[in-house]
Amino acid sequence: MSASGKLASLRLPPLPTVGELIKLYKLRAEKQLSQNFLLDLRLTDKIVRQAGSLRDAHVCEVGPGPGGLTRSILNAGVMDLLVVEKDSRFIPGLKLLSEAAPGRLRIVHGDILTYRMDRGFPVDISKPWEGDPPNLHVIGNLPFNVSTPLIIKWMENIANRTGPFAYGRTRLTLTFQKEVAERLTASTGSKQRSRLSIMAQYLCTVHNCFTIPGRAFVPKPKVDVGVVHLTPLVQPQIQQPFRLVERVVRNIFQFRRKHCHKGVEKLFPAACRIELTQEMMQKADVDPTLRPTELTIPQIRDLVNAYAHICSIEPSLLSYEFREELRMKHLARQGNTPVDTFMDTPTSPLQPC
Ligand code: SAM
Numbered sequence: 342m343s344a345s346g347k348l349a350s351l352r353l354p355p356l357p358t359v360g361e362l363i364k365l366y367k368l369r370a371e372k373q374l375s376q377n378f379l380l381d382l383r384l385t386d387k388i389v390r391q392a393g394s395l396r397d398a399h400v401c402e403v404g405p406g407p408g409g410l411t412r413s414i415l416n417a418g419v420m421d422l423l424v425v426e427k428d429s430r431f432i433p434g435l436k437l438l439s440e441a442a443p444g445r446l447r448i449v450h451g452d453i454l455t456y457r458m459d460r461g462f463p464v465d466i467s468k469p470w471e472g473d474p475p476n477l478h479v480i481g482n483l484p485f486n487v488s489t490p491l492i493i494k495w496m497e498n499i500a501n502r503t504g505p506f507a508y509g510r511t512r513l514t515l516t517f518q519k520e521v522a523e524r525l526t527a528s529t530g531s532k533q534r535s536r537l538s539i540m541a542q543y544l545c546t547v548h549n550c551f552t553i554p555g556r557a558f559v560p561k562p563k564v565d566v567g568v569v570h571l572t573p574l575v576q577p578q579i580q581q582p583f584r585l586v587e588r589v590v591r592n593i594f595q596f597r598r599k600h601c602h603k604g605v606e607k608l609f610p611a612a613c614r615i616e617l618t619q620e621m622m623q624k625a626d627v628d629p630t631l632r633p634t635e636l637t638i639p640q641i642r643d644l645v646n647a648y649a650h651i652c653s654i655e656p657s658l659l660s661y662e663f664r665e666e667l668r669m670k671h672l673a674r675q676g677n678t679p680v681d682t683f684m685d686t687p688t689s690p691l692q693p694c
């Protein structure tokens with residue numbers, strides 16, 4: 342069979358429209374789960390095209406809901422589509438799709454934040470990290486309330502080659518609130534440049550594909566939506582442990598409008614703050630009067646390397662948290678607990694940028 346004949350044979354048979362399914366199963370959008378549906382299949386086809394060729398691919402779709410994007414992914418000729426949906430009300434409609442695409446759609450009723458994607462696909466689709474990406478894609482019209490923690494989690498997975506990246510440099514095609522999409526792709530000097538820009542761009546090539554106006558969704562969200570494509574880099578631009586990079590970048594960007602040394606200072610306890618900040622800035626050869634948004638990734642790499650060097654001489658610095666020191670001082674002022682600036686505080690969990 343010719344390639345186009347094979348693709349045609351994989352197209353879905355006539356089905357009730359997504360709108361009809363929503364009515365049939367009484368699928369009212371739940372605000373709590375950030376449910377905004379895409380019913381226009383030309384638009385879902387356009388999102389799917391951003392992933393590149395999906396012929397014979399394995400795909401994980403995040404939050405399929407009533408299945409509009411799911412239909413476009415199936416029509417693109419994938420061999421195996423695994424969907425992860427938290428809301429049980431969508432499962433019957435997805436089962437109907439699964440029957441229309443025999444053997445090609447697997448449904449997981451679960452939470453993408455805890456789902457073990459490293460177990461979801463056959464091991465033999467893996468590709469060496471240094472080679473081409475595997476024929477595995479993650480695609481999703483993400484719920485807004487999940488998208489930022491999820492992308493930070495996946496960034497850490499990329500750094501550690503775990504989760505979806507246990508198979509190699511798995512590509513991601515995802516929707517975000519427009520402002521988040523802009524931050525992910527913001528270049529040096531731009532107003533949107535943020536912690537998220539650095540964390541994404543030191544690990545991936547990031548492409549802001551196009552914007553979908555809020556009015557294209559049902560119900561209409563208050564914001565527009567950006568479609569972003571990410572491909573993990575063979576060689577991360579910063580070669581230090583993810584948590585260390587995250588710690589330095591978080592501190593630098595906590596004072597976005599001030600000179601970057603202000604944030605760097607907060608990596609160190611008061612007693613050695615001035616001295617170690619100077620040492621770090623000099624070692625990295627970065628102008629301390631640059632704003633965080635003006636720093637290039639190589640400059641941030643040099644700052645992270647300088648910090649790693651300082652911490653290799655004084656490892657206790659790794660457990661210092663400025664915010665924790667402030668909290669302790671505040672409690673002490675209220676007479677609750679003594680101040681101990683060198684307390685061995687745990688690193689704070691990753692927070693949205
Ligand atoms: N993909 C559908 C579309 O484009 O019309 C629905 C998109 S809607 C913005 C987000 C979907 O993600 C909903 O179906 C919602 O139930 C689901 N969802 C929300 N949180 C989730 C989670 N933690 N894990 C998996 N699915 C989730």
